[in-house]
Amino acid sequence: xxxxxxxxxxxxxRHILGEAGIVxxxxxxxxxxxxxxxxxxxxxxxxxxxxxxxxxxxxWLVLFPGQTCPNHYHEKINETFFIMKGAVTMWANxxxxxxxxxxxxxxxxxxxxxxxxxxxxxxxxxTNRQYPDDSIFEDRSIERYSIVEDEKPSA
Numbered sequence: 704x705x706x707x708x709x710x711x712x713x714x715x716x717r718h719i720l721g722e723a724g725i726v727x728x729x730x731x732x733x734x735x736x737x738x739x740x741x742x743x744x745x746x747x748x749x750x751x752x753x754x755x756x757x758x759x760x761x762x763w764l765v766l767f768p769g770q771t772c773p774n775h776y777h778e779k780i781n782e783t784f785f786i787m788k789g790a791v792t793m794w795a796n797x798x799x800x801x802x803x804x805x806x807x808x809x810x811x812x813x814x815x816x817x818x819x820x821x822x823x824x825x826x827x828x829x830t831n832r833q834y835p836d837d838s839i840f841e842d843r844s845i846e847r848y849s850i851v852e853d854e855k856p857s858a
Contacts, residue, residue, distance in 0.1 A: 704735060704737045704741065704743055708743070709735045712735050712743065712749065712767075713733045713735060713749070715767070716733050716735075716749040716751075716765045717733070719765050719767075719788075719823065719825060720751075720763065720765065720825060722788070723787055723788040723825045725763065725787075725825070727751065731751050731752075731753070732751070732752070733749055733750070733751050734749065734750045734751070734752075735747070735749055736748055736749070736750060738773060738840075738845045738846060739844070739845055739846030740845070743770075744767070744769065744770070745769060745770060745771065746770070746771055746773060747767075747770055747772075748764050748765060748766050748767075748770055748772050749764070749765040749767075750762055750763075750764055750765075751763040751764075751765075755832075755833050756832070757832055758831070758832060759829065759830065759831060759832065760829070760830045760831075760832060760833045761827065761828065761829050761830075762827070762828045762830075763787075763825060763826070763827055763828075764784075764825070764826040764827075764828055765823075765824075765825055765826075766789070766791070766818070766819070766820040766823055766824045766825075766826070767823050768820065768821065768822050768823040769819075769820075769821065770819065770820065770823075771817060771818070771819040772817055772818050772819070773817055773840055773841065773842060773845060774794070774815055774816070774817040774840065774841040774842075775815070775816065775817070775838050775839055775840040775841065775845075776810075776812075776813055776814055776815045776816065776838075776839055777810075777812055777813075777834075777837045777838060777839070778812055778813065778834075778837055778839065779812055779831075779834045779837050780812060780830050780831060780833065780834060780837050781809070781810070781811055781812055781830060781831050782809065782810045782828055782829070782830045783807055783808070783809040783810075783828070783829045783830070784802075784807060784808050784809075784810070784818075784826050784827070784828055785806075785807045785826065785827040785828075785829070786802045786803060786804050786805065786806045786807070786824060786825075786826055787804060787824075787825040787826060787827055788804055788824060788825040789803075789804065789820055789822055789823050789824030789825060790802065790803050790804075790820060790821065790822065790824065791803075791818050791819070791820050791824045791826065792818065792819050792820070792821075793808055793816065793817075793818045794815075794816060794817050794818070795808065795810060795814055795815070795816050796814055796815050796816075797815070815841070
């Protein structure tokens with residue numbers, strides 16, 4: 704993902720969170736994820752790690768309108784998603800569920816899941832501890848984190 708669009712997406716994420724009544728502390732980093740596909744508008748999300756302890760973790764996830772988090776599962780992580788703002792279509796092992804603010808769903812380890820939002824959404828994700836490389840994507844070419852590309856003027 705190019706640096707300037709990434710920074711613009713971070714500012715838009717702060718705005719969306721603010722509309723949901725969420726104010727970020729200066730220490731909170733916004734990670735922009737395009738899963739290595741370079742199509743952030745359609746395949747991606749913003750992730751803010753609120754806390755990551757040995758026993759538990761909490762993140763805010765921001766989906767922009769039309770974005771999808773791709774199909775994946777975790778071998779060790781148990782996740783509960785709380786819809787904070789907006790509407791989300793969630794798939795768990797192929798079963799589709801329509802969710803709105805106030806709804807929650809839990810994904811046990813080994814559950815294939817993906818989610819999308821037509822109009823954008825804010826989700827809180829609460830998990831047991833985080834394990835590096837515990838996201839197994841259906842599309843094996845997906846990269847978990849975005850790589851920032853420097854924008855250089857054309858020669």
